[in-house]
Amino acid sequence: MAEARRLPISIVFGRVQTKLRLFRDRVDSAMTSALRRPPREMPAVRGGADAERLDVLPGPDTFVLYRIVGNDLPPLHAPDQSLDNLRFLLEHEPLLEDCEKRFVINRVVDPERRAAMIDLLEQHGQPYLEIPFEWSVYRQIPWALDDYPIGYLLGDAIDELPADRRDAAIAGLYRHKNNYVMNNNGARNAALADGRGRAKWVLPWDGNCFLTKEAWETLRAGVRTAPHHHYVCVPMARAERNVDVVEGRVGARQATHEPQLIFRCDADHAFDERFPYGRRSKVELLWRLGVRGAWDKFRLEAWDLPPPTPVPAAHHAVGWVARLDNGNGRGAAARSLEMRARGSLRNQAIIELLSGMDSATISPFIGPDRLRLFDDASLARLAATAEGDGPPGALRASILAEAEEALGRGPFSPLQKTTRAPSGDPRDYWHPAPYWWPNPASPNGLPYIRRDGERAPGTVPFGPGSEQFDRSALQRVFDDTTALALAWGITGDPVFARHAAERVRMWFLDPDTAMTAHLRYAQVRLGHAGNEGAPAGIIEAKDFYYFLDAVTLCRRAGALSQQEADRFAEWLEAYLGWLLDSPQGRAECRAVNNHGTYYDLQVAAIAAYLGEARLLLETFRRAEDRLRSQVTPDGAQPGELKRRDSRHYCAFNLAGWVALAVLAERCGLRFEGGRRSDGRDILNAVAWLLDRPQAAAWPDARFDVHRLAPLAAFAAHRRGEPAPPFSDAAIRLSEETGLPPFWPLSGIGVPV
Incomplete structure (x- = not known):
């Protein structure tokens, strides 16, 4: 023919x-x-x-x-x-x-x-x-x-x-x-x-x-x-x-x-x-x-x-x-x-x-060799920035100051706490549920009862009595390792990298000091569930999402050997298995509020680091459905507005969503949560939060308004608009905001 x-x-x-x-x-x-x-x-x-x-x-x-x-x-x-x-x-x-x-x-x-x-x-x-x-x-x-x-x-x-x-x-x-x-x-x-x-x-x-x-x-x-x-x-x-x-x-x-x-x-x-x-x-x-x-x-x-x-x-x-x-x-x-x-x-x-x-x-974009929250190009530019050179100079100074402080403390281990988990194993992570108090109607105070918004003694991070438990020490591991690794990234000084790697070794790798790979005793409500932790305790390890970038920088610096990197991956695999299969993990996965958001963020970050492409995809698919269930078409978050500190929880939940959106983008994923036709999306939720009257609608004097700057920057970037200015006070925000330390270095949208 x-x-x-x-x-x-x-x-x-x-x-x-x-x-x-x-x-x-x-x-x-x-x-x-x-x-x-x-x-x-x-x-x-x-x-x-x-x-x-x-x-x-x-x-x-x-x-x-x-x-x-x-x-x-x-x-x-x-x-x-x-x-x-x-x-x-x-x-x-x-x-x-x-x-x-x-x-x-x-x-x-x-x-x-x-x-x-x-x-x-x-x-x-x-x-x-x-x-x-x-x-x-x-x-x-x-x-x-x-x-x-x-x-x-x-x-x-x-x-x-x-x-x-x-x-x-x-x-x-x-x-x-x-x-x-x-x-x-x-x-x-x-x-x-x-x-x-x-x-x-x-x-x-x-x-x-x-x-x-x-x-x-x-x-x-x-x-x-x-x-x-x-x-x-x-x-x-x-x-x-x-x-x-x-x-x-x-x-x-x-x-x-x-x-x-x-x-x-x-x-x-x-x-x-x-x-x-x-x-x-x-x-x-x-x-x-x-x-x-x-x-x-x-x-x-x-x-x-x-x-x-x-x-x-x-x-x-x-x-x-x-x-x-x-x-x-x-x-x-x-x-x-x-x-x-x-x-x-x-x-x-x-x-x-x-x-x-x-x-x-997405396979080319995942694995332990790539940064997924912080930005390599921004790190390189910051390395060439002088202190006092506008916002970039202030950011560089903040990183180096925190890294210098970190050199003077730690490293940390679960063995250093002054009390033990109900299991009796000193290596088990242990922390009481922060809003649960002894029952005044019971002779022995059991079972504990909830007081929303009122933290029990010793449960305020870095506060009096926090040395009894592991919560503050784990946060030090996340934050100090990150500051030290970033300091190496912008100075090349091996001292910072060595100290960062030592924190990874002591908490995760040394068999004599490392934490067991689970959170069975996180947020224990005494007198409940056999004194095992609540599903909500998983949120205490939410900051793996930026800590894993610090581990990647330690590997790049040669401060962690390949054998150590492999052992860390094995620890993560065991912990990820617990997140996916434990009763606490399965329940937290179904949480409809910020706990579900940070569960997805934690699983997604670990899956991306380990190169688990299918799990990462499944997690983001579930996250998109979770976002639809959390945000109304006008941008409100009903699940967070129920809380006593509703303004805090609205901003806290959005910080998790912003991190998920950045992670998705860095992994080569199309994430519909940024902008959806029905309005149930991150940008609409950010706009709703930023548009609320500052005093009448939010009678919370403790709320730090600087934490809104990263959310506004993210929204502006996604809309293709210039990032709004922010003050030096917004560079390093409290861990309770859910935002990463030194967030302008991340993919949130502020050029450095």
Whole structure:
């Protein structure tokens, strides 16, 4: 065939060269109109042979058959199923009378498989269209969280589902990504658009469809029995082995599966591109056309797109088509099991492919060698800055002053506290719940009772009595190590790096002094839960998110050996396992207020340091849903406004969200929490907080207004505006604000 050459175009509709637009949830207005409008009035539906003849197109019945070849999805498919079946089809399918065969190469991600498919088609002289895959587009596609009830990912709803429905719920989160990569209905519509001018009947079929000579003749004859119908259904028969198709062991009796569709070239309906592969992509159109079948009994889940309004159109069923083997080697003995489990396997395959692709997009940006909160370029500029040189000079002076102070104290160990955790192990982290006091109505003061906003003796960080517990010492480890490491970063003085590394060794690495890798006794409420810590105690280690950058700087300075770095990673892995699997960790993960925010920040920071891409992605996906549940469309935070010190908690929670947004950006992640169309986002929450009247609405004299400067800077940066000025007093803020020390050095948005 002279036309057997690649058509170098990106297809949206037709064959016109078009730059691929960024994929979005909605099809464009033209497609939406085509999907929604009812078909033209067809006299055939109302009856009468004369009326039917009025809707018959003149001319011969010609056909154009498209096979859409895309990405393989193990374990549903064998890894090379698409290529193997394409080869089988090209070598064994007969010529089909009055039918032009064409192919669509549909967003094949693997460049080697794509090249092999194209080479095979060109060897056989087959014309094809290509819809290319572009990583730059894929990276910008969000998760489909808006399909789900707010807070759906935070509770037990998904975990309590049966395994097959749980897989479907997780796969649904990838709907937008699925629609770009698998492009199921997008490719079908592209074939439809290309084929309307080529033949009277267009067959936009899946890539594994195979027609024998007998099946084709039956199909042609069936189409001619009702030429006034605009839609024809062709039931599908699944082959256990490809050879069974050509040897006549697959036929109409096995054709009990979801049909392929034939469109008359002037048909009004098209496929709805919002519906993804594996979730009724074709069934949506069957529902719309009024085609009855087993799909009428499909369960609708909370996250499903609503079914369409039926607009019945004249159609009929004819013949059959074979579906070639998926190549997974299950064989006839497991066929019935495969039919029951196919939907679950499909969902697992979708999750595996897309989560793997997401991981590939962020893997270059994660691991222990990269800074994720502080900024290398800002550090370099600060190294060349003189003290007294405006705000940068003040920042440099603040870092060096704190580092000098840190040289005169520490290092620290859990063994230094003057009391012990209920376990009796001096290495166990131990701290009472700060707002819980002895019960005055009980002789022994047990069980303790809560007084919101009133800290118990010894629980104020660095206050009187704090030496009894570990809270202040751990904070010293976080903050002193960070100041010392940053001081090395801007001066190159090895003394700072050595002292920073010593703090890491003593608290985390030395088997005689290191903390055990859990927080079982953080925020113990005596007389409750067997004197184990509350889930809320996990927040006391929230500042891993900036401390891990200090460890990275120690490694760069050579102050920590590779062996020590490996041991630190092992400690983190053990602690991360406890965060994920312990009763405290599982409960804190479900917290709806700032505790949930800082749990996500802690898990995300550790996952990024350890290179755990899939856990990092899962954490940010959950965080986006958490943000939707915390912030109202006008920017308020109801969960924090309930608290006695509501202004503090609103600002504290937002500090966590700002850190999460910076972390996401540094990890190459698209994080929708910065700006959402429904207003449930960080920028709107910052604006709400900054707009509150300072005295009447916030009767809290202890609130340090300087802590608002980083939030305002973040918002300005994300809006593309100049950062507002800030005073020297805002450079180093209390740990209770949730903000990192020396925040202008971070990615919050203030240039240094």
